[in-house]
Amino acid sequence: MILTNIDTVPNMRIVEHYGLVSGSTVRAKHIGRDIMAGLKNIVGGELKGYTELLNDSRKDAINRMVAQAKALGANAIINVRFATSAVAPGAAELYVYGTAVRVESE
């Protein structure tokens, strides 16, 4: 599966459009990370636990989107966009969407 956030796949021709595909995941952090983050809040710096959590969650969302595209028979997703929203204290929704297409090399 080829993913891009541009209108095309370079060097490929789009032969079929399958419409919108999307994936989302809502993740909460666990308390251990919260405690570490609390300490980090004093001295500042990167919250590695959160970075990791968000990276994993986005991968999850992407996997769901890819699964949906595969089910449609697509081999690429173009114009991928991400959206993040904090839905509740301590939980965030990671949403990814794009257009599923079938491409052939030129």
Added chain:
Amino acid sequence: MDTLINLFVFLVLLSLGFFIGRRNEARHYASIRKREGQLAALPVIAADDWDKSRPVREAWLETACVVISIDYFKRIALALRNIFGGRVLSIEPLLDRARREALLRLKESAAARNADLLVNLRMETSSIYGNKGKKASVGSVELFAYATAIRYDAPQPGMSGNG
């Protein structure tokens, strides 16, 4: 007595935040500058364009994120700034660091796959908050960057030139 203890804790946190926070920031900036130099050869553009005359071997989506937290001293400085308004000089470097770090990670992971160019860069900022009512849990921000990485076909031996 209670007030004294509270004051003491406050001062300890404030100085921890000030000294360690400042040291962390200086270290982070040093690392950012060093890595930016190393990756200067990999261009990143926000437009959707590349050298169309060259065949592209591969294109893929690259993503990178970083979550960064403000220190206690800056939080207090912000609270004071909120009274008078104006530019928040203590927070600006925080966002600058996070943004540059996210971009660097994006470039690092693209460079690891031998990308020649990153196009259509998009950046997203979102604030992360913990349990409400707990003052110490505000002040983290996530910077997320994504772009399409492009790798050109290697130039044919013999017909390569400059450009």
